[in-house]
Amino acid sequence: MATTLSLCFSPKSFARRNTNNSRTRNTNKNSLPNPNPNRTSKLKKQSGRYTPPPEPVVLPGGDAITYTRLPPKEEDFSAPFSSSQLKLSEATPPSLQHELQEDDDDDDADFPGNYKVVEVFEGIADSKFEIDDNEEEEDDDDGDEDEIFGDGKNVNFNEGDEVLNYENGEMVEDSQEEVKEKGVPAVMRCFDRAKIFVKAGDGGNGVVAFRREKYVPFGGPSGGDGGRGGNIYVEVDGSVNSLLPFRNSVHFRAGRGSHGQGKMQSGAKGEDVVVKVAPGTLIREADKDEVLLEMVYPGQRALLLPGGRGGRGNASFKSGTNKVPKIAENGEQGPEMWLELELKLVADVGIVGAPNAGKSTLLSVVSAAKPEVANYPFTTLLPNLGVVSFDYNSTMVVADLPGLLEGAHRGFGLGHEFLRHTERCSALVHVVDGSSLQPDLEFDAVRLELNLFNPDIAEKPYIVAYNKMDLPEAYENWESFKEKLQSRGITPFCMSAVKAEGTREVIGAAYELLRKSKEDKEEYGYEDGRNMVDLNHVADAVQKQRNASINDFDIFHDSNANIWTVVGSGLQRFVQMTNWRYVDSDKRFQHVLEACGVYKALMKRGVKEGDTVVVGEMEMIWHDSSDKSGASRMKKVSTDSIKWPNWMKQFQSKWDEIEGKDHETLPQNGAE
Numbered sequence: 310m311a312t313t314l315s316l317c318f319s320p321k322s323f324a325r326r327n328t329n330n331s332r333t334r335n336t337n338k339n340s341l342p343n344p345n346p347n348r349t350s351k352l353k354k355q356s357g358r359y360t361p362p363p364e365p366v367v368l369p370g371g372d373a374i375t376y377t378r379l380p381p382k383e384e385d386f387s388a389p390f391s392s393s394q395l396k397l398s399e400a401t402p403p404s405l406q407h408e409l410q411e412d413d414d415d416d417d418a419d420f421p422g423n424y425k426v427v428e429v430f431e432g433i434a435d436s437k438f439e440i441d442d443n444e445e446e447e448d449d450d451d452g453d454e455d456e457i458f459g460d461g462k463n464v465n466f467n468e469g470d471e472v473l474n475y476e477n478g479e480m481v482e483d484s485q486e487e488v489k490e491k492g493v494p495a496v497m498r499c500f501d502r503a504k505i506f507v508k509a510g511d512g513g514n515g516v517v518a519f520r521r522e523k524y525v526p527f528g529g530p531s532g533g534d535g536g537r538g539g540n541i542y543v544e545v546d547g548s549v550n551s552l553l554p555f556r557n558s559v560h561f562r563a564g565r566g567s568h569g570q571g572k573m574q575s576g577a578k579g580e581d582v583v584v585k586v587a588p589g590t591l592i593r594e595a596d597k598d599e600v601l602l603e604m605v606y607p608g609q610r611a612l613l614l615p616g617g618r619g620g621r622g623n624a625s626f627k628s629g630t631n632k633v634p635k636i637a638e639n640g641e642q643g644p645e646m647w648l649e650l651e652l653k654l655v656a657d658v659g660i661v662g663a664p665n666a667g668k669s670t671l672l673s674v675v676s677a678a679k680p681e682v683a684n685y686p687f688t689t690l691l692p693n694l695g696v697v698s699f700d701y702n703s704t705m706v707v708a709d710l711p712g713l714l715e716g717a718h719r720g721f722g723l724g725h726e727f728l729r730h731t732e733r734c735s736a737l738v739h740v741v742d743g744s745s746l747q748p749d750l751e752f753d754a755v756r757l758e759l760n761l762f763n764p765d766i767a768e769k770p771y772i773v774a775y776n777k778m779d780l781p782e783a784y785e786n787w788e789s790f791k792e793k794l795q796s797r798g799i800t801p802f803c804m805s806a807v808k809a810e811g812t813r814e815v816i817g818a819a820y821e822l823l824r825k826s827k828e829d830k831e832e833y834g835y836e837d838g839r840n841m842v843d844l845n846h847v848a849d850a851v852q853k854q855r856n857a858s859i860n861d862f863d864i865f866h867d868s869n870a871n872i873w874t875v876v877g878s879g880l881q882r883f884v885q886m887t888n889w890r891y892v893d894s895d896k897r898f899q900h901v902l903e904a905c906g907v908y909k910a911l912m913k914r915g916v917k918e919g920d921t922v923v924v925g926e927m928e929m930i931w932h933d934s935s936d937k938s939g940a941s942r943m944k945k946v947s948t949d950s951i952k953w954p955n956w957m958k959q960f961q962s963k964w965d966e967i968e969g970k971d972h973e974t975l976p977q978n979g980a981e
């Protein structure tokens with residue numbers, strides 16, 4: 310029994326696909342003129358709906374990519390806190406705002422590019438910036454997307470976009486999750502996560518052209534291939550130390566390859582796009598846990614998404630049996646994805662402890678960093694980094710983190726915002742305030758918080774530094790504290806950070822832990838980031854999927870609706886690259902389906918006359934041919950039985966209207 314697939318698009322199903330599937334529409338866009346010339350202006354109107362974001366606070370010296378500290382805004386501190394949380398207005402002396410402002414100026418001198426005194430990345434939250442993802446998705450599906458690059462209008466806040474709920478002036482705590490974000494005034498939130506959209510360039514289309522030259526009769530096919538689409542790279546830029554630039558640029562689209570031209574001219578390659586990130590940026594696919602890339606060392610570069618291949622022109626289809634091929638391919642679509650970026654400090658040692666324990670004081674005496682030190686909790690609002698150098702060759706980066714409160718893992722206080730930065734540290738220094746009422750309980754409470762936040766952090770090697778030994782109450786409690794810890798197998802250090810006594814021993818011990826952990830890592834060949842992993846593995850995976858054989862496919866049958874769906878990435882790519890404008894495309898399509906065994910497999914599974922068969926974005930009706938001659942199946946397919954998809958006709962009439970009729974008529978099947 311001979312068999313064919315009739316290319317009968319049902320207008321209904323096409324309409325459905327057209328709205329839901331951007332790939333379908335892109336294909337049409339490539340192959341047909343824009344039937345709606347007003348679309349560009351509509352787009353502009355859409356983007357005009359967004360209220361332009363207010364100018365962020367920018368440090369002197371041009372575009373700031375790093376905030377040292379933003380001046381607190383009145384409204385940020387006016388939010389009521391739950392009773393278990395510390396009220397910042399109480400804890401912060403009135404002069405703080407002024408001091409912070411002064412600090413800004415001082416710190417600027419140290420930027421960028423060293424860790425001397427660096428406090429990192431802070432975002433301003435403003436509900437005006439809220440744009441839901443769907444809206445962005447809509448923009449993405451727009452036909453004009455290739456021309457838009459980092460439009461600066463679509464802003465996506467992950468940390469700062471929370472809208473707090475208040476009832477009668479009281480904050481409504483719906484769930485534990487919400488508590489986490491509500492405890493922190495917006496101005497203190499750390500802009501260390503960002504969501505961006507990346508899309509590699511589509512390949513340019515190949516064209517059908519024939520050589521026409523005087524004295525050269527039958528010049529033959531001369532349609533050139535389309536150019537390759539641009540690639541998306543991710544690169545670590547040492548001069549960037551926050552994700553702040555992604556507040557304004559959310560979309561990164563590489564250029565599309567140019568279309569081929571006559572006289573065998575291939576299209577130009579699309580422009581590459583390099584996304585620059587700060588050292589210590591983790592990249593995940595949005596809403597997935599797996600880390601795709603870990604960008605640590607300045608200069609590291611990863612090919613993330615390779616551009617689509619250019620479609621072949623008709624010159625490439627010339628063969629012994631077909632010397633005048635009227636066929637050319639669409640360019641391959643460039644892959645696209647939403648990414649989540651997360652910035653983690655690249656610190657070797659993290660200083661943790663309860664608020665007011667003396668963490669910042671310790672950092673200030675062991676490094677050149679000048680963090681804010683004051684006698685009230687939550688002096689440190691953002692992590693501070695300092696470089697501790699023992700000699701020329703041995704240095705380490707130490708991060709002083711905001712104090713941890715009981716319940717920090719659930720979001721109380723500020724420390725939870727930054728705990729994730731310690732995930733990357735090799736060792737911790739746990740500072741205990743010796744002058745507190747019960748230092749050992751304070752110690753246990755902080756350890757518990759670390760454990761509850763992430764057991765991996767609690768398992769890191771750590772030093773216990775009992776501080777404020779110059780105060781009598783601390784001195785008195787030291788022996789009992791030491792004994793208690795020793796009975797648990799921990800040997801604590803004592804120090805007076807403010808007098809810089811005992812601090813060298815503490816930091817020396819931390820360095821020892823660090824050195825040991827580095828040695829362990831080197832054993833596993835993990836240390837040199839440049840050789841650590843093949844950073845192109847994401848692109849390789851994309852490429853592998855692209856190179857999937859056309860013969861690898863699965864068939865799914867929906868017996869209720871009599872729909873057969875043929876799924877295979879090779880086949881789907883083939884369908885996407887088929888340019889239905891050209892006469893020979895349909896023949897080739899039928900031929901390939903037969904050659905790769907789709908017909909055979911369908912018949913084996915029991916496909917019947919009139920069943921719907923879906924391959925990629927094509928929907929077809931199965932047609933059993935009654936011709937039983939011994940000729941090959943493809944020959945048996947009468948060209949009359951092949952119908953152009955309905956949408957071709959619809960668009961042809963629109964095109965006629967727009968162009969005023971007198972253009973080259975689309976070739977009709979069977980017209981040869």
Ligand SMILES: Nc1nc2c(ncn2[C@@H]2O[C@H](COP(=O)(O)OP(=O)(O)OP(=O)(O)O)[C@@H](O)[C@H]2O)c(=O)[nH]1
Pocket residue numbers: 662663664665666667668669670671681682683684685686687688689690710711712713776777778779780804805806807808
């Ligand atoms: N007497 C004495 N006071 C100290 C010592 N170390 C720190 N302090 C004081 O303790 C207070 C808090 O010090 P910070 O270094 O700001 O404490 P912190 O742990 O960074 O506090 P937060 O950033 O708020 O979590 C300041 O007034 C310091 O001067 C010490 O060894 N002896």
Ligand SMILES: [Mg+2]
Pocket residue numbers: 668669670681682688689709710711712
């Ligand atoms: Mg501090």
